[in-house]
Amino acid sequence: MAISVVALAACQESVDERAAREAKEFTRKNCPTPIVNNTRIDSLVYEESTHTIHYYRTLFNDADNADAIRNNEAALREALVREFKSSASIKMYVEAGMNFKLTYHSGSNPQQVLYETTLTAADISR
Numbered sequence: 001m002a003i004s005v006v007a008l009a010a011c012q013e014s015v016d017e018r019a020a021r022e023a024k025e026f027t028r029k030n031c032p033t034p035i036v037n038n039t040r041i042d043s044l045v046y047e048e049s050t051h052t053i054h055y056y057r058t059l060f061n062d063a064d065n066a067d068a069i070r071n072n073e074a075a076l077r078e079a080l081v082r083e084f085k086s087s088a089s090i091k092m093y094v095e096a097g098m099n100f101k102l103t104y105h106s107g108s109n110p111q112q113v114l115y116e117t118t119l120t121a122a123d124i125s126r
Contacts, residue, residue, distance in 0.1 A: 015096045019053055020046040038063035042105070052099040052118065053090075059114055060107035069104075069115045077117055084124045097121045 013021070023044040033041040042056040059069075069076065084090060084100060093100075100119045106112040 015092070015098075016046070016048050016051070019093060019098065020048065022046075023053060032058075035060055039104075040107075047101075050099060051097065052101050053093060054101040054103065056103050056105070058105045058107050058110070064107045064114070066106070066112070066114050073115065076115060077119075080117065081119060081123055081126075084119055090124075094121045094124050100124070 023046040027043040027045075031041055031043050038059055038061045040058045040060065042058055045054045045056070046052070047054055059065075062068075080102060084094075090100070098121060102115075102117055102119070103113060104115040106114050
């Protein structure tokens with residue numbers, strides 16, 4: 001039985017290399033994503049120096065509200081922890097101790113950062 005070159009390369013790929021590759025592929029193939037629940041994923045970037053997968057998202061409509069976000073930061077963070085806990089696609093990265101940074105921009109003013117947080121593997125594993 002012959003082993004394909006792609007399969008062999010994947011076996012030798014480090015977690016960092018895989019995270020970088022998958023973030024780049026996801027962005028190239030899927031971004032920007034359709035708007036779901038007033039949120040769009042604009043891109044994913046792997047930041048090797050901090051072992052962080054960085055999600056850039058944009059908020060639209062009712063969610064594009066700086067005051068509401070500021071008044072509900074704790075609830076938003078908790079919702080993100082729940083979202084990441086339930087995601088099978090990041091389980092390997094959580095187990096590898098990676099971080100997940102989320103930056104939310106305003107849909108009506110794209111230069112404005114409405115919310116930014118970093119979730120650690122420990123946050124997600126609790």
